[in-house]
Amino acid sequence: MTRILFSFLIAVGVMAPPALAEGPVLVELFASQNCRACPKAHRTLKAVDAERDDLLVLTWSVDYWDYLGDKDPMALTESKERQRGYTDRFRLRGPYTPQTVYNGQEQCAGNKRHYVERALERIHGQPEFDVKLVRTGDKIRLSGRVPDLADIWLVNYLSGDANTTDMLHPVTHVSALGPWLGNPVELSVPDCEAGCAIIVQEAGFGPVLETMVIQP
16 A cells, blocks of 8 residues: 655645535444344445445444354454444443444444434434545545544445455454644545545544545
8 A cells, every 4th residue: 555645735825714524424333243133234234325325334343252153354453442432432331233333423233224224314413514525636635624633544445346245345454644633634545455435533533524435
């Protein structure tokens, strides 16, 4: 993968006002091959995703159910760490599968369609953020206003013919590109082997401010 380069832009003259977020709703499913309820969650999210064009569903595989069967080959340490962050944020007793998280603002079990649809309805009632990712050629410009420190993540996942699993967009790698305080930033477009996305999120696994899908 090519190196992601940051360059802080020098403001010349009057900056244009930031636009409202335009990216997809980020739906994150935490699952395991040893979770009995997870196959239904995979089917549920595939069905919902097929009917909409405003979602990015990512499947994060965790390993804490491995003692019930074979080791999950897709499990990542980052998946468990990310879910623990959401567990603390939503003040849950502990992590569980299949858990779904919506733009870092809502969460519910992912194996029941009416739970998923209600969570998506609640997301559309949330205030939008003045954060924007715009691609021009081989550069991506991040601009806007943030209430506090944010993190920029690059997430790689399997898609299309590269995805031979029964999961929707299983995550294969995640990189922290750096912190962000709202200053204009220019990123180099990453070289994605299958699929990848840039996620701008309030630090501490808070609300997702903007998401951009990068086509390989």
